[in-house]
Amino acid sequence: MEKQEDDFRRSLDYVKNWPQGPRDDFVLHALDCSAIVAITDTRGRILSVNSRFEEISGYTRDELIGNDHRMLRSGQHDRKFFREMYRTIASGHVWHGEICNRRRDGSLYWVDTTIVPHISESGKVTSYVAIRFDITARKQAENHLKSSRQKLQHAVNTDFLTKISNRLHFSHTLRKTLRQSSAGYICLALLDIDTFKTINDTSGHDSGDRLLRKVAEKLQSFQNDSCFIARIGGDEFAILLTGDCPALFEKILLEIHEQMRFSFRNRTMTHACTVSIGYVRVPLVDAREKALLKCADLALYAAKTSGRNRIREYHPVMEEKLDHAARLRRRVQTGLRNQSITVFYQPIFSLSTPGNISFEALLHWDHPQHRVLSPQHFPEVFEDPRLTLTLNTFVTRQVMQDMRKLREQNIRFERIAINITSCDFEGSDFFRKVALLAGEMNIPLTSLALEITENIFSRPHHRQIEQELDTLHCQGIQISLDDFGTGFASLTHLKTITFDAVKINRAFVAGLERHETDAAIIRGVIDIVHSLGRKVVAEGIGNATQVRALLEMECDFVQGDFLCEAVPVMDIPAALEKIRYQALLPPAAKPA
Numbered sequence: 001m002e003k004q005e006d007d008f009r010r011s012l013d014y015v016k017n018w019p020q021g022p023r024d025d026f027v028l029h030a031l032d033c034s035a036i037v038a039i040t041d042t043r044g045r046i047l048s049v050n051s052r053f054e055e056i057s058g059y060t061r062d063e064l065i066g067n068d069h070r071m072l073r074s075g076q077h078d079r080k081f082f083r084e085m086y087r088t089i090a091s092g093h094v095w096h097g098e099i100c101n102r103r104r105d106g107s108l109y110w111v112d113t114t115i116v117p118h119i120s121e122s123g124k125v126t127s128y129v130a131i132r133f134d135i136t137a138r139k140q141a142e143n144h145l146k147s148s149r150q151k152l153q154h155a156v157n158t159d160f161l162t163k164i165s166n167r168l169h170f171s172h173t174l175r176k177t178l179r180q181s182s183a184g185y186i187c188l189a190l191l192d193i194d195t196f197k198t199i200n201d202t203s204g205h206d207s208g209d210r211l212l213r214k215v216a217e218k219l220q221s222f223q224n225d226s227c228f229i230a231r232i233g234g235d236e237f238a239i240l241l242t243g244d245c246p247a248l249f250e251k252i253l254l255e256i257h258e259q260m261r262f263s264f265r266n267r268t269m270t271h272a273c274t275v276s277i278g279y280v281r282v283p284l285v286d287a288r289e290k291a292l293l294k295c296a297d298l299a300l301y302a303a304k305t306s307g308r309n310r311i312r313e314y315h316p317v318m319e320e321k322l323d324h325a326a327r328l329r330r331r332v333q334t335g336l337r338n339q340s341i342t343v344f345y346q347p348i349f350s351l352s353t354p355g356n357i358s359f360e361a362l363l364h365w366d367h368p369q370h371r372v373l374s375p376q377h378f379p380e381v382f383e384d385p386r387l388t389l390t391l392n393t394f395v396t397r398q399v400m401q402d403m404r405k406l407r408e409q410n411i412r413f414e415r416i417a418i419n420i421t422s423c424d425f426e427g428s429d430f431f432r433k434v435a436l437l438a439g440e441m442n443i444p445l446t447s448l449a450l451e452i453t454e455n456i457f458s459r460p461h462h463r464q465i466e467q468e469l470d471t472l473h474c475q476g477i478q479i480s481l482d483d484f485g486t487g488f489a490s491l492t493h494l495k496t497i498t499f500d501a502v503k504i505n506r507a508f509v510a511g512l513e514r515h516e517t518d519a520a521i522i523r524g525v526i527d528i529v530h531s532l533g534r535k536v537v538a539e540g541i542g543n544a545t546q547v548r549a550l551l552e553m554e555c556d557f558v559q560g561d562f563l564c565e566a567v568p569v570m571d572i573p574a575a576l577e578k579i580r581y582q583a584l585l586p587p588a589a590k591p592a
Contacts, residue, residue: 034133035050035052035131035132035133036050036052036053036056036111036131036132036133036134037049037050037052037053037129037130037131037132038050038053038064038069038129038130038132039127039128039129039130040069040127040128040130041126041127041128042090042125042126042127042128043068044068044069044070045066045067045068045069046064046065046066046067046068046069047065047127048065049061049064049065053132056103056109056111056134057072057101057103057104058103058104058105059104063104072101072102073101073102074100074101074102074108075102076100076108077099077100085097085115089115089117089125089128090117090125092117092119092123092125093117094114094115094116094117095113095114095115096113096114096115097113098110098111098112098113098135098139099111099113099132100139108136109134109136110134110135110136110138110139111132111133111134111135111136112132112133112135113130113131113132114130114131114132115128115129115130115131116128116129116130116131156168156169157169157172159216159230159231161209161212161213161231162212162213162215162216162217162231163213163216164216164219164220164229164230164231165228165229165230165231166230166231166232167230167231167232167233167238169230170228170230170232170238170240173228173230173240174188174240174289174292175289177240177242177284178284178287178288178289181242181284182284182285183244183284183285184242184243184244184283184284185242185243185244185245185246185249185281185282185283185284186240186241186242186281186282186283186284186287186292187239187240187241187242187246187249187253187279187280187281188238188239188240188241188279188280188281188292188293188295188296189238189239189240189241189249189253189277189278189279189296190232190236190237190238190239190277190278190279190296190297190299190300191219191236191237191238191239191256191260191275191276191277191300192235192236192237192275192276192277192300192303192304193211193212193215193235193260193273193274193275194273194274194275194276194304194308194309195211195264195271195272195273195274196208196211196212196234196235197235198271199211199264199266199271203266203269203271204266207264207266208235210264210266211264211273212231212235214262214264215235215237215260215273215275216229216231216237218259218260218262219237219239219256221259222239222252222255222256226241226242226243227239227240227241227252228240228241239253239256239277239279241281242284246281249279249281250311250313253277253279253311254311256277257275257277257311260273260274260275261273261274261309274308274309275309276300276303276304276308276309276310276311276312277300277303277310277311277312278296278297278298278299278300278301278302278303278311278312278313278314279296279299279311279312279313279314280292280295280296280299280313280314281313295314295319296314298314298318298319298322299312299313299314299315299318300312301318301322302318302321325381328378328381329381329384329387332365332378332381332387332391333387333390335365335366336390336391336394340365340366340367341363341364341365341366341391341394342363342364342365342366342398342568343361343362343363343364343395343398343399343402343568343569344361344362344363344364344566344567344568345359345360345361345362345402345416345566345567345568345569345572346359346360346362346559346561346564346565346566346567347359347559347563347564347575347576347579348360348417348537348557348558348559349557349558349559349563350556350557351547351550351551351555351556351557351558352556356414357412357413357414357576358413358414358415358416358417358449358557359413359415359416359417359572360416360417360419360451360559360566361395361398361399361416361417361418361419362374362375362419362566363375363391363395364566365378374566382421385423388421388423389423389424392418392419392420392421392423392424393433395418395419396418396434396437397437399416399418399448400437400438400441400443400448401441402416402569403416403441403443403447404441404442404443405569406569406572409573411572411573411576413447414447415446415447415448415449415478416447416448416449417449417450417451417478417480418448418449418450418451419451419452419482420450420451420452421453421456422456422465425456425464425465425468430468430472431468431471431472431475434448434472434477435475444476445472445475445476445477446476446477448477448478449477449478449479449480449500450469450472450477450478450479450480451480451481451482451503452469452479452480452481452482453481453482453483454481454483454484466496466497466498469497469498470498473498473500478500478501479497479498479499479500479501480499480500480501480502480503480537481494481497481499481501481502481503482503483503483505484502484503484504484505484525494528494529494532499534500534500535501529501534501535501536501537501556501557502525502529502534502535502536502537503536503537503538503539504522504525504536504537504538504539504555505539505540506539506540506560507540508521508522509522509538509539509540509541509542509546509550509560510540510542512546512549512550513545513546513549519549522538522550522553522555523553526553526554526555530554535556535557536555536556536557537555537556537557537558537559538550538555538557538558538559539558539559539560540559540560541558541559541560541561541562541563542560542561542562543562544562546562547563563579564576564578564579
């Protein structure tokens with residue numbers, strides 16, 4: 001290669017210093033061994049070629065001489081390319097570049113080309129000498145390398161499952177958009193599949209993968225120059241919108257949200273697919289990468305916690321709520337350490353056997369700035385699964401310790417009920433932990449009850465929960481279905497779940513006197529549950545009239561602040577002494 005370049009430079013110097021018209025034989029003889037040489041007139045007609053030109057082009061000398069040089073054009077270069085080249089050589093200057101030509105058989109070849117204009121004594125360009133080197137192998141290697149790089153880049157930027165852009169490509173695109181643009185608006189939306197975990201856990205990962213691919217396919221139909229789509233992890237997708245009309249962003253997101261409502265069928269069942277979307281939109285000049293991601297994430301969190309299947313736009317109040325929730329969780333953790341988080345007990349009375357009393361354990365927080373708070377005053381705390389599990393574990397241990405205290409004081413009770421959540425069943429050893437703790441405290445499992453809500457069975461691992469509950473029930477632990485009537489498919493749960501009692505939600509009890517519908521629902525629930533051989537507890541009792549009405553309906557147990565407020569364990573004896581429970585009952589129902 002070095003020898004060819006040296007020969008080329010010597011030949012070029014000679015051509016530049018020609019004293020007069022073309023000397024074809026002498027020039028071609030000098031260059032034949034290393035270069036491809038052709039001489040054309042100013043109109044592009046070929047006047048002379050060397051043997052190397054014949055070899056590479058596939059044309060004979062007779063076919064080339066007299067023809068226009070355009071016969072070799074490959075179509076790889078546009079008109080602008082040739083205009084600039086002709087403008088250069090026509091003005092008497094040397095042009096150098098790389099040209100792709102077409103052989104006689106139609107194949108392409110690349111040549112490194114230098115075109116030297118011959119200028120007469122009068123200063124007029126009379127002809128051109130083109131000296132070329134075959135660089136086809138190099139260009140093929142470069143193209144192969146370029147293709148390999150493109151394939152590698154595509155693989156690096158593409159999600160392996162859905163074949164759309166991945167998180168890396170999304171981050172690069174977002175930064176590039178923020179760096180290169182300053183006019184207009186930008187909208188970052190995050191989309192989360194509401195039903196993904198349920199489908200993935202109940203129907204298998206293959207079904208989950210198919211769902212992800214289907215969602216990606218639907219999203220990709222929206223992609224264009226102003227809408228970028230990527231899967232950024234799990235079942236979460238990013239939608240990046242740019243444009244001059246921010247109102248259009250919401251319209252597009254509404255269309256996407258509507259498209260994501262579809263039925264997804266696997267081998268055994270059909271799922272209704274929905275998504276939650278959170279987004280933020282700002283002028284591009286004000287946009288910052290970290291702020292956009294944080295705000296869109298907060299909006300998505302708001303969409304999911306407000307019931308899912310929703311679109312929420314970021315508002316500063318969302319950040320305030322999140323900060324408030326974080327502060328609240330930190331204070332609750334402090335409360336656990338300084339023992340301001342305690343357990344109170346509210347009696348549950350039997351209407352058929354007035355002396356028969358159980359208790360429900362209720363978490364209470366002796367707040368430093370407020371009165372004693374019950375969990376409904378700090379629901380944000382229970383959005384954190386780890387903290388929820390910590391609190392539930394604390395309550396379970398405290399209840400068993402207090403059971404021992406009550407027995408030592410000879411206070412008779414049937415059971416103490418503990419509220420549990422799906423967090424307690426995240427592992428597969430809930431029963432083992434409860435049994436070990438009961439054994440450590442010398443507490444019989446038959447004195448323990450667990451209250452669960454219906455939404456626990458909408459969780460992906462509901463089958464595991466059902467199995468755990470069966471095990472607990474077989475060991476003598478009572479299972480109560482709490483807040484009955486407020487969940488989904490309540491009657492179905494009565495058929496499929498192992499339970500001993502149903503607790504009617506206080507909302508129905510509160511309307512017992514005012515609304516015939518509430519009274520009819522309570523009466524119907526009592527009849528159904530009794531027909532299954534189970535008991536009914538009405539909670540939230542507010543007055544004596546409600547007690548009497550429930551007694552007439554043959555409700556089994558009642559509970560509420562009117563009868564007795566929740567109290568600490570040490571106050572239970574005094575509280576029971578003050579209860580005027582029997583005075584609330586009609587004479588016929590009072591014990592002899």
